[in-house]
Amino acid sequence: MEGMSSEHVQPSVLPFVAAQQLVDHHCHGILRAGGDLAGLLNEADGDATADGLPFDSLAGLAFRRWCPPLLGLPAHASAGSYAERRAALGADEVSRRFLGACGLDALCVDTGYAPAGLTSPAETAGLAGATAYEIVRLEQVAESLARNGTGAAEFPEAYRTALSERVAAPAAGTAVAGVKSIAAYRVGLELDGRRPADGEVAAAVSRWLGGAGESGGAQPEGGLPRLADEVLHRFFIWCGADLGLPIQFHVGYGDRDINLHRCDPLLLTGLLRALEPTGVPVMLLHNYPYHRQAGYLAQVFPLVYADLGLATHNVGARATALLGEALELVPLRKFLFSSDAFGLPELYYLGTLLFRRALSEFLAARLSADDMSYPDAERVTRLIGAENARLAYRLDG
Numbered sequence: 001m002e003g004m005s006s007e008h009v010q011p012s013v014l015p016f017v018a019a020q021q022l023v024d025h026h027c028h029g030i031l032r033a034g035g036d037l038a039g040l041l042n043e044a045d046g047d048a049t050a051d052g053l054p055f056d057s058l059a060g061l062a063f064r065r066w067c068p069p070l071l072g073l074p075a076h077a078s079a080g081s082y083a084e085r086r087a088a089l090g091a092d093e094v095s096r097r098f099l100g101a102c103g104l105d106a107l108c109v110d111t112g113y114a115p116a117g118l119t120s121p122a123e124t125a126g127l128a129g130a131t132a133y134e135i136v137r138l139e140q141v142a143e144s145l146a147r148n149g150t151g152a153a154e155f156p157e158a159y160r161t162a163l164s165e166r167v168a169a170p171a172a173g174t175a176v177a178g179v180k181s182i183a184a185y186r187v188g189l190e191l192d193g194r195r196p197a198d199g200e201v202a203a204a205v206s207r208w209l210g211g212a213g214e215s216g217g218a219q220p221e222g223g224l225p226r227l228a229d230e231v232l233h234r235f236f237i238w239c240g241a242d243l244g245l246p247i248q249f250h251v252g253y254g255d256r257d258i259n260l261h262r263c264d265p266l267l268l269t270g271l272l273r274a275l276e277p278t279g280v281p282v283m284l285l286h287n288y289p290y291h292r293q294a295g296y297l298a299q300v301f302p303l304v305y306a307d308l309g310l311a312t313h314n315v316g317a318r319a320t321a322l323l324g325e326a327l328e329l330v331p332l333r334k335f336l337f338s339s340d341a342f343g344l345p346e347l348y349y350l351g352t353l354l355f356r357r358a359l360s361e362f363l364a365a366r367l368s369a370d371d372m373s374y375p376d377a378e379r380v381t382r383l384i385g386a387e388n389a390r391l392a393y394r395l396d397g
Contacts, residue, residue, distance in 0.1 A: 016378045017360040021105035022352060023389040026135070026248060026285050026309060028110055028342035029118035030099075030127075034091035037083060040343040055079050058316030059350075066353055067346045070097050095119075098345035099127035102352040105386060106130050106395060108177045110248075112137025118343075122173030128348070133177035133395065134170045135248060138236035139186070139227055141166055146224055152205040156198040156235070163239050177393040178246035178283070183233035185250060186226065188262025193274030195238045196231050204231035237271070246281040246393055253288040253311055265294045272301050281392045285309050286340065291322065295330035305392055306330050310340035312358065313350040319358040327362065332380050336389045359384065 041059055055064065060079075068077040071085045071094070086094055107130050109121035125132035141163050150158045163179075170176045183191060196204075211225040227233075240247050250258075251265045265284050272282060282304045287294040288311035298306045308326055312319050327335060339351025363377040372380075390396055 012364070013356055013360040014363060014377070014381075017356050017363065017381050017385075019103075020356075020381050020385040021103055022337050022355075023106045023108075023386040023395070024104055024130075024339050024341075024348075024351075025108045025283065025336050025389040025393065026110060026307065026338040026340055027107055027124075027348070028340070029114065029120060029124050030095055030341070030345050030348075031115075031343045032091060032117045032119060034086065034094065035343040037079070037086075037344065037346075040347070058318060059314045060316075062313065062316035062350060062354060063346065066350060067098075070101060070349070095127050095345040098349040099124070100129065102128055102348050104128040104130040104348070104352065106133060106389075108133045108135050108389070108393065109174070110135045110137060110180055111171060112140045112180060112182070113342075120173070121171050125173075127345070131395075132171075132174040133393070134174040136163070136166055136170075136176055136179045138163070138179050138181050138240055139233075142227060142232065142236060143224055146205075146209060152202045152209065155205045156201045159201075159235070160239055160242070163236075164243065167243055167245065176245070177395060178248055179240040179243070180248040180250070181233060181237050181240070182250050183230075183237070184252075184263045185254065185258050186228040187230045187233055188259065189249070189251065189265065189267040190262065191230060191234050191237070191268065191271045193270040193272075194234075195274075196235050200231050201235045204229045204235075208232060234271070237275075241275055241278045241280045244278075244280060246283055247275075248283040248285055251284045251287045251294060252290045253286050253309075253314070264290050265297055266290075269297070272297065272304060276301065276303060279303065281305060283307070283336070283392070285338065286311055287326070288315075288322070291326040292328060295326055295328060298330040298334040305334045305336055305388065307336045307338040308355075309338040310347075310351070312354050313339070313347060316354070319354040320361040323355075323358040324362055333383055333388055335384050336392070337385055 041063060064077060065075050068082055069075055071089060073082060073085055107125045109124055109132060111134055121132040121134050142159060145158055145162055167176045183189060208225055208227060208229050237247060252263050284294045284306045286309035287306055291308060294306040298304045308322060311322060315322050337355055339348055341347035341351050366372045367377055
């Protein structure tokens with residue numbers, strides 16, 4: 001693979017897997033100032049990231065094995081020496097090295113969470129030599145309307161208009177490829193399949209802006225009550241479906257803001273049945289530890305797709321086992337690559353590298369057992385690495 005020497009990828013990686021240019025269908029920008037290594041290496045926060053704890057994990061071990069050589073350090077270099085070398089090179093050079101070594105062809109960048117200093121989709125893709133696409137977060141559009149003073153009665157129509165305009169006017173240098181729901185973070189995934197009427201939506205907006213929504217409380221930015229009303233999240237999803245764009249759902253593993261037991265994708269079954277006639281692809285993101293459930297849903301619903309997202313680099317050396325479990329039921333035309341990298345350019349690199357190693361080891365085992373032919377293994381690599389995403393998001397259309 002261009003930009004990635006044999007020092008960085010084990011020789012056992014199948015050549016066609018190493019050479020495959022990837023479409024990362026769910027990712028984020030990186031921090032121009034470089035970012036906090038310990039704070040961004042896992043989904044914890046606060047005291048859980050103190051005293052180097054994130055490096056004492058499979059993710060941390062993988063980080064120290066694979067990232068130092070790109071900065072001119074030996075594999076397994078200490079976190080301290082790595083941080084010193086990283087600072088000496090500067091954030092721009094570090095970002096260019098890691099993004100340039102990923103072998104990415106296109107990025108679908110979620111812009112819903114964009115703290116100060118985060119690169120734009122076009123900037124992020126530019127570092128990787130890739131094409132940029134944007135994923136619009138449904139809840140962000142609603143929060144923007146609320147901050148602008150949109151009242152409850154006019155909110156349903158205002159939201160439909162604003163979402164349509166947002167999709168038509170993407171971030172500079174991109175096109176909008178899809179939308180995303182973070183209902184999992186706010187209300188869980190047990191969503192009614194029924195499209196809510198405008199009157200129900202207006203009543204829900206009154207509850208939300210009055211601070212009476214579930215898990216009420218001010219958000220860190222903007223002073224709005226937490227957007228945690230099941231009716232509203234369901235309304236946003238239906239509005240996204242009306243635009244005909246793929247809808248991404250956060251599923252499973254994430255930061256401490258979620259209640260993980262409410263993030264099982266099987267809870268979406270009723271909504272998936274209701275959405276099926278729209279013909280809109282549904283993209284289940286991350287999925288761990290519910291990756292087998294996601295695979296089942298991708299098998300039985302024709303427009304449901306799945307990935308492993310940020311779980312791939314968080315499990316480190318166990319990525320091969322995790323990928324094997326995720327692929328047990330899912331049709332190979334329904335599984336996609338995603339890094340869900342955020343903040344650190346190293347997470348793009350780890351996500352792509354560990355994915356390639358895992359896919360290569362999975363396919364090599366199938367080839368050794370004569371479970372598939374060599375041409376089939378090459379075709380599966382193309383499907384999972386890029387073609388499934390290009391078809392589902394219509395990236396070439």
